[in-house]
Amino acid sequence: MHKILKRKHVGVLLPIFSMRSERDWGIGDITSMHGWLEILKAAELDILQILPINEMPPGVNCPYTALSAFAIDPVYIDPEAVEELKEAPEALEFLASKEFRDRLHHVRSAKTILYDDIRGLKHEALWKIYAAFDRNHVKKGTKEGRDFAGFCGKNAYWLEDYALFRRLKDVNRWISWTHWDQALSERRPEALEKARAENALEINYFKYLQWLIFRQWAPMRWRAGELGIKLFGDLPFMVNQEAADVWSRQDEFDITNSIGAPPDAFTPEGQKWGLPAYRWEEIGKNNFEWWRLKLKSSEDLYDIYRIDHMVGFFRTWIVPEDKKLKPHFDVEGEENQEARGHRFLKALVAASPMLPIGEDLGLIPPFVRKVLAEQGVPGYKVMRWETKEDGAYIDPADYPAVSLATTSTHDTETLAEWWASVAYAEKKKFWEMIAGEGRPPAFAKALDRITEKAIASGSRVVLLTYPDIFGTKDRINTPNTLGPHNWAFRVPVPLEKFVYKHGAMLEKLARWIREAR
Template sequence: MPYPSLGRRAGLLLPLFSARSTRSWGIGDIADMTRLGPWLRASGLRLLQVLPVNDMATGQTSPYSALSAMALEPLYIAVDEVPDAQALGDAVFESGTRPDFAALNASPRVAYEEAMALKEGALHRAFLRFRDHEWRRDSARAGDLRAYLAEQAWWLDDYALFRVLHDHHEARAWWDWPAGLASRDPEALAEARTVHAEAVLETCWLQWVAQRQWEQARRDLDGIALVGDLPFMVSADSADVWSHQHLFSREYTVGTPPDAFSETGQDWGLPVYLWDEMRADDFGWLRARGRRMAAMFDGFRIDHLVGFYRTYWRPLDGAAPRFVPGEEAEQRALGEAVIEAFASAGAALIAEDLGTIPDFVRESLQRLQLPGYKVMRWERDWHAEGQPFHDPAAYGPTSLATTGTHDTDMLADWWDTATAEEKTALLAIPALAGAGFTPEQPFDEAIRDALIATLLQSGSDLVIFPLQDLFGWRDRINVPATVGPGNWSWASHIPVDRLLDDEQGRERAETLRAMVDASGR
């Protein structure tokens, strides 16, 4: 039986931190999804894909490094939309004076430290007002928070205590905490909940505020599907591993074997799933992740999907790494069981199947009718003479076509750095042949729109473009295997609430709408 589908539509890939508006506090926030909505509708784009939005690890900016698989990152809260902050007015700021947000938003990169300092202080003061004027008076809003606490207790109770203890122990890993807390001794946990009761409440309040804003943004995006991203693994130092220690092993790390891109393979430094333990309770924790994602998104991308079929275990004792499970039949059964667990919550699924993928995994995805990725620059017959490009018009409908991902260079740079042979092969695609383009031609607006139109006319039900490619910008989101301020910090050149006021933004919307309509999406 096919899994839920998002239908045939075109969409936008834009990390939430990049979706900055004129009302942002230096970083895109939840309310900015609402502010982006009018431009999406004007462009005919009926899907918005974001990167993970989970509570990020201390000192990290990568959305794939999280302290929780369930909690939202409080940095994405739109502070000026919080009733308790609104009631305080400028008293929500430490100085009592509104900062120069225009200057902060003018930074070409997200200024994480400044944004975090402003938001953490303002949100703390807003919480204190909520505590005094709402919680202690058992107001209607306090009642809503109590309902949220009861509804989300299945993950929130452990997360909130973990978050508070993690901060209390100066961000040390949970296994370096006092033994009773590290081993989750019931008496030690009960004492900690009492000692840190107010901090735990504040942590829960932040999640409640973020959740209610998220729900409002989804209502405002009415008709625009919101697509999330489920990372393959969580950090060892996370609320999830601390709370479910029997499901993970820290004696191994997850990685990839040697391939054409790496002689030694990759070591991601993440714990491994203990698949026998996972299977023993019918993948309960993974089903819970699926429920949480389905509550937030219309669909979600499963990162590194092949890892759920077979995980590459790298022992810390220096022994030889290996795939677990080891046999193909077991790998197939595991992967399909995990997919069923994620799908059980009802959201549409997208398989991130890039890289080295065994044939049996692709056959499994095809049989399950689970859409995988078709990145146009990589869709070629690599074993034929001249390595011709596959015609996008012949892409199967159960797929997602795109010009690039958050880990690739942008379309403009790819074109300008591709070899003449590569561009010649691309220009042989029927939709581009005879259009007058030459391999020597530098990237320009005409090439940009021809490539966009070619993908929109593809057979794939889903076509998604990074915002940069729609405008021909060259800014990258991330350069894999590197660490630096340039990663995970790009912000839109045009504030998302001004895209329809901006001449270039209006032109893009009009042109895209015509191309989308012509494609029948």
């Protein structure tokens, strides 16, 4: 059993973008995380789960559509906390300008997260800071300049290709890399060398942003460790076709096929996600090197990681771009599917000291959970989906220790929405499991009992979403929909006023958690 699972942990799912503070630039940032860690500690919560934080392209707010499996989105940088700001007169002048104040007010007062406006504002400030850093440190070879060079060297295995790709995306006005000049799209060495030479300053800028993230993240993570709080990250199953990884490792990805989900009762035609398929034979030759490198990089960020779409590593639903070809699983036969998933999961468990948690929700073949159990990897237990053969709900106290119990996920309706929409007969059965009573009360009266029941579950890891703790209907994401309502939830109260407003709830959570431990 993994050392983290030796005792009970209770945490909250709260994306960084949701972490409101009075001083942020319209989105939560790494500086905000310090204050939210203190709030978690006050409630005895010891896990902070965040969604993927990889860099997203312009016009995109979904963290599962990333430009890189390694690069963190600069939108989470706090420009005012950058040490070199005081040495950058152009940046200081910009931050003091009326233009900046007006733009800052615009993004802060918006009802949703204005991702592109925030990115533009932060990049403008950060470019001015970087220009000063390049003059004062890179060119002069100061200690800071050498530290930056050391970071670039340590992370060259992903940073070199990412920074070049990111710059070439700008140069080519964000068209697909498959439509770039052929020499660049095919990664001919002489073309890559020429592009690096012609764009050296801008390429270094994108490396610098990743270094800033590392510098701001490290003290935050140290504080989390000091408070006894584990950081829980998320590794998406796949990256966007327009990702640095696909461009730089073309032999491992199949862009002629898309992955998706097979037909079911909800989607009779199946799903096509528009993400490239893996070439499993190729990535298996190096024992899943790309994934092992992702874990190596993530160790600087997290203590726990969620393996998205766990079933996809056993068998992936392939939707050919050629419509004459039928969708199919990329490996046939349950024995072969189990063998592939077992090999993959074994490699991941051996590659990192972090605790993996497998997202095993939906229509999952029994052998997937069998392999998870064999490898000691917790799967999910969503309370409202865990039923016996007779339809009765399973008491969370009976969940296996090696599991994660939760009331909702970022992709589901909130507990409040479910309570309002579920059939009365189903709600009655659920309430009988919760309270041993037949007549379910109004949601406001039921919430505390449900939360307490979840915390007291047999699972060694319990995760509650922020909306479920407070009984709101604020969705983080509504699958199969597009728009500014997704990936834009922000805590209504800034952290500076949170304890004053919600101190009683924090005390209640702390009491329930102490009793469960």
